[in-house]
Structures are given as C-alpha cells and as structure tokens.
Amino acid sequence: MFSAFTNSLKIPELRSRIFYTLALLFVARVGAHIPLPGIDPHPLQEFFRNQSGGAGGALVGLYNMFTGGALVKGAVCALGIMPYISASIIFQLMTAVVPTLSRLQQEGDVGRQKLTQYTRYATVFICLVQGTLLILALENPGRLFPGYDVGVYGNIVMVGRTGFLITSVIYMTAGTLLLMWLGEQITQRGIGNGVSLLITVGILSDIPGAAAATYRLFNAPAGVDRLGLPQAVLMILLFITVTMGIIMVVQGQRKIPVQYAKRVVGNKVMGGQSSFLPLKVNYSGVMPVIFASAILLFPQQIFSQLGAAFNIKFLSEFASNLLRGNWVYYAGYTILILFFSYFWVSVMFKPIQIADDLKKYGGYIPGVRPGEPTAQFLDFIMTRLTLAGAIFLTIIAVMPDVLLFELKVPPRIAYFFGGTGMLITVGVILDTMRQVETFLLQRHYDGFLKKGRIRSRNPNTAGAIGEAADMKTVGKLWLAVGSLLLIGIVAGLINYLHAS
DSSP, X not given: OHHHHHHHTTSHHHHHHHHHHHHHHHHHHHHTTOBOTTBOOHHHHHHHHTOOSOSTTHHHHHHHHHTTTHHHHTBTTTTTTHHHHHHHHHHHHHTTTOHHHHHHHTTTHHXXXXXXXXXXXXXXXXXXXXXXXXXXXXXXXXXXXXXXXXHHHOOSBOSOSXXXXXXXXXXXXXXXXXXXXXXXXXXXXXXXXXXXXXXXXXXXXXXXXXXXXXXXXXXXXXXXXXXXXXXXXXXXXXXXXXXXXXXXXXXXXXXXXXXXXXXXXXXXXXXXXXXXXXXXXXXXXXXXXHHHHHHHHHHHHHHHHHHHHHTOHHHHHHHHHTSTTSHHHHHHHHHHHHHHHHXXXXXXXXXXXXXXXXXXXXXXXXXXXXXXXXXXXXXXXHHHXXXXXXXXXXXXXXXXXHHHHTSOOOHHHHGGGSHHHHHHHHHHHXXXXXXXXHHHHHTTOOOSOOTTSOOOOOTXXXXXXXXXXXXXXXXXXXXXXXXXXXXXXXXXXXXXXXXO
C-alpha cells in the first residue's frame, strides 16, 4: 500500500494532479479562517466550546461540520459548499418529474452544460437567502443557537445593520461561489471529486481538536470523570469495526449475471459473452441521513417556539421528546431514513429503462424473461438491498449518540465513530483511491491492492530507467509535503490548546 503512494509520484501527470488538488484545498481552508468584517467570532466559539453535546443547535452543529468550522468562525466561507450541493440535489430530483429538464439531461454534453448553468444560478439564489437569514440570526443569536445568552457571551455582530447585512451576504455568496469553482477545478484537473473532497477536508480539519479532547479525556485530573485503558482499547476496536463496516457496505454490491446473445453484424459475430449488473447495497449513499437529520429538526423548532409563545405545555413536552437522546427522536429518525432510502432509489434507479437497454443490446438475465419480468426482478432485488442499506445507515447514524449519551464521550470525539461525517469521509477516500489506482494500473504499476493486479515492469526497460531518473525529486517532494502537513497539525494543536 505504501509503495502505491510512492508510485503515485512517479507519474508526472498524476503527481501534478495531486499537488494541484492539495493547493486548491489549501486555498479553500484559508477561506474558512478569514472572518467577515464586523463579526467577533470569539463569543460564538466560546458558546460552542461550552456545549456538552446536547440537542440544542444540533442542526447548526451538523452544518458547521460540513463547513469545516467556518460557520463558528464567522468566515467568508461560512455557508460552505452546501448551497451548491442543495441546488444540485434539487435539479437532480427535478429531472425525474419535469419533462423539460429530463430532455436536457438526455441531450448529452450540451444539455448537461445547461443543467450546470441552471444549478449555478440556483446556488446564487440559495446563497442570498441563506446568507440573509444567517446574518439576521447572528444579530439575534438566541434564535439560531438555543441557550446563547448575550449577557454571558457578548454580541457577535459589532457594526450597524443595513450596510453590514448587504456586504456580508455578498462576501458569503462570493465565498460559496469560490468553493464551487475550486471543486469544479479539482474534478477537472485534479484527482477525485472536488466538491466531496472539500467537504471531507472540512470534516477532517477537526482532527487536531478531537485529538486534544481525547488526550484530556484520558488524562483528566483526579476527581474528574475520565476513561481508563479498557475504555481506550474498546474505543479503538469500535473505531476499527465501524470503519470496516462502512467500507464493506459502501463497496458491497449484488452482481446480477447477464448473458448477451450472439449477433451477426456484417461479416462478424458479436456478443455471446457473459457479464454482470452491479447493484449497490447502499445505493442512496449518505443522502437519507442528511435529509432525515434536517427534516426531523424542523418540527422540533416549530413546536418549541409555539409552546413557548402560547404557553402550551403539551407542545413544549412534545418538542423536548424530539431532541436527541429520546426514543421518539430515534423512532422518527429510523422511519425517515427508511423513507428517504426508498425514495432516492425510486427516483434514481430505473429498472424499466435498464430492462429495455438489456433487451435492445441482446442481453438477458439467465432464468428471467426479457422485458417486464426483468424489470420486476430488478425491482424485487433492489427493494431488499435498499432495506439492508437503510438498516446499516440507521446503525451508523445512531452510533455517535450511543457514545455521546451512554459513555459520556465528548461530541467532537464521538462524531468520528460514525454518523454522516464518517460515511462521507470513508466514501470520498475510497473514490479518490480508486481514481489514483486507475492511473497506476494504466502505467503498469501496482495499485493499493496487489492481489489480481498487474505487476510492475522490468526495471531494466527504457521506460523504467526514465521513470527512475524522474524519481530523483520524489524524496524532496515527499519531504515538502510532510513538512507542510506536520506544520499544519502542530499549528492546529497549538491554536486549539491556546483557545481552550
């Protein structure tokens, strides 16, 4: 595996893509640390630091994780890349119900460019709306962050209202558009999916803080609750088990055998080979968890505000039952994950279209008649795979809450043992490694897995000699990257320890 990382720097094109990606990710992280003019982020950071991981502000905490901490810092990239993702999801779902958008999707590159243009326009609109609401909420932080007391923590906005509102919304919209452009550039000229990498790097940016919190958790002074060696071993084993389970389910697929009949095209006999149709166990990815988390918190906020405004005890109690740690919350969470898993599959997975394509190209599933029976068979298989994937998503999504409320693990540590962030991180890393491995195999190098891969070429060949000469600078490149990484980790730890 380590030789694969070394080999990735032997290929000039892959090496340039890797360093190009790292450079743009660095620019994105800089934007997450530049505060908006007129905002003092220290009161908000102090408020979040004092939170014990309860349900108050859970939606804000989830959004802050996706922005890589930019929301709490009051940065120009406080909206993150989420408006662009929201616009993309909206248009992706609308293509299934709006005939005009569906025709655009089927028109090839021209249609996809039109959809991309519409998605960018929608991103600007969403940024303007979300940015305005966020600035108005920061002026009255108690509405957005339950439990925030201005008398205790202080004001977040330090300047006048009108001019600050206009300029801040423009800055945050420009920050989101910059992240959108960086993500597209990484996808085209770098390695991996740019938007997914931006989210993943934002999630992983909290590793220094989580490491410092873990150190304090196991080295707390006498008289303070702390964990011992057995709990540490248990947490390490749990982390490994959860990671392995996510990898297995994300990579897991049901291979449906497909047989192609022989066809005579001119003077050639085509077809006759066997193949398979891969059906993923977790077809919907992490989207059901995101939708369920967002939608479940809306009624809680509405009922709590109505109960407080009209002094209705029933609504207040029902809103408190919808908070994390209550069985009503987890029951609704499970139902919503199941619903959105099947909804996403019903929108994105088209068994009738797949059956028609197989019939058009002379393919059929052994034991199943072509046409409508094939579509029913694929729908039957996908329905059961979706159930297994939804149950797995529910277990992974609830895992941080088990550590948070049962074992009293700090939230920034618990979130690395499951949940939305862990699913996104593992999925993006696997996808990026798959793309790097494709480059390596094209140049006759071993990938990350040696079994079944093409072995490296003879070192005495001319190509290998040229690549060996090109490797003279690899050591210096690795030293530079390692030095920058070490400096970043040390700076993050020092900054976190100083702030705490």
